[in-house]
Amino acid sequence: MSPSTSTITAPEPLLQVRNLETWYGPVVAIQGINLEVPAGVVSTVLGANGAGKTTLLNTIAGVIDPFKGEVLFDGQAIHGKDADEVCRRGLVLIPEGRQVYPFLSVDDNLAMGAFARRDRTAIGHDLQRVRSWFPRLAERAHQHAGLLSGGEQQMLAIGRAYMSAPRMLLLDEPSLGLSPLLTHEIFSIITRISSETGIAMLVVEQNASIALRNAQTGHVLELGRIVASDTCEALLAKPDVQQAYLGMGLDTGLSGQTRWKRRKTWR
Ligand SMILES: Nc1ncnc2c1ncn2[C@@H]1O[C@H](COP(=O)(O)OP(=O)(O)OP(=O)(O)O)[C@@H](O)[C@H]1O
Numbered sequence: 440m441s442p443s444t445s446t447i448t449a450p451e452p453l454l455q456v457r458n459l460e461t462w463y464g465p466v467v468a469i470q471g472i473n474l475e476v477p478a479g480v481v482s483t484v485l486g487a488n489g490a491g492k493t494t495l496l497n498t499i500a501g502v503i504d505p506f507k508g509e510v511l512f513d514g515q516a517i518h519g520k521d522a523d524e525v526c527r528r529g530l531v532l533i534p535e536g537r538q539v540y541p542f543l544s545v546d547d548n549l550a551m552g553a554f555a556r557r558d559r560t561a562i563g564h565d566l567q568r569v570r571s572w573f574p575r576l577a578e579r580a581h582q583h584a585g586l587l588s589g590g591e592q593q594m595l596a597i598g599r600a601y602m603s604a605p606r607m608l609l610l611d612e613p614s615l616g617l618s619p620l621l622t623h624e625i626f627s628i629i630t631r632i633s634s635e636t637g638i639a640m641l642v643v644e645q646n647a648s649i650a651l652r653n654a655q656t657g658h659v660l661e662l663g664r665i666v667a668s669d670t671c672e673a674l675l676a677k678p679d680v681q682q683a684y685l686g687m688g689l690d691t692g693l694s695g696q697t698r699w700k701r702r703k704t705w706r
């Protein structure tokens with residue numbers, strides 16, 4: 440076929456979310472959510488407290504059933520499936536607050552990540568890889584996970600998720616409670632793991648600055664709806680994003696304190 444007659448089709452995104460809606464009893468938490476993440480890409484969802492970030496990730500991961508909408512992973516519908524089934528397919532959630540097993544050692548936590556695998560050689564290889572990304576986990580291999588610092592527990596949560604041989608990770612606020620230095624360290628390892636292994640990442644964050652500087656594509660979630668989706672470069676340049684999430688160009692009142700303006704539209 441000559442180049443002029445050939446059609447180039449873009450590869451199907453690894454994760455596709457279509458018109459997703461989740462309720463808690465009579466309260467709607469997310470509505471009309473559409474987003475896609477291609478294989479190997481780091482994508483972020485930004486949102487303030489209560490915007491619906493955790494609900495979105497939990498719905499994608501099968502922890503909560505959606506009221507309506509679809510979630511496709513590698514072209515297969517996974518909405519309504521149990522969380523362990525979604526995990527076995529290679530879509531793995533790292534929950535808010537890490538949730539490591541506090542009374543198990545660091546190594547046993549990592550082994551728990553690989554419990555469904557039988558490929559012993561590959562498991563050993565992956566363990567070495569985790570230790571190369573996180574030397575601190577190697578140093579504390581026999582220590583109870585509950586005694587690790589918050590940053591080390593986040594490293595362990597990422598390492599444990601990697602040990603399950605995922606194709607995509609869903610990370611719920613990896614920067615929560617961490618110092619700026621540790622937050623930078625965690626994000627640089629997230630992007631390094633993705634570029635070295637091809638694992639796609641969907642990271643939800645309140646820390647817009649660090650998330651937009653590390654991810655490739657981004658979505659802004661407000662009151663359960665996505666109000667902007669673009670490349671992170673384009674989002675960083677949007678005045679609304681700069682004002683609301685990056686604290687730039689803000690009005691300051693007579694008191695010198697920041698006054699947050701309510702936006703009616705997103706530019
Ligand atoms: N189990 C629940 N029952 C009832 N309402 C809930 C439940 N969990 C969350 N909500 C509500 O759903 C909305 C979205 O909550 P969600 O936890 O998804 O937000 P979030 O963006 O993750 O917030 P945060 O930044 O504080 O983690 C909020 O209004 C919250 O009060």
Ligand SMILES: [Mg+2]
Nearest residue numbers: 492493494535
């Ligand atoms: Mg949350």
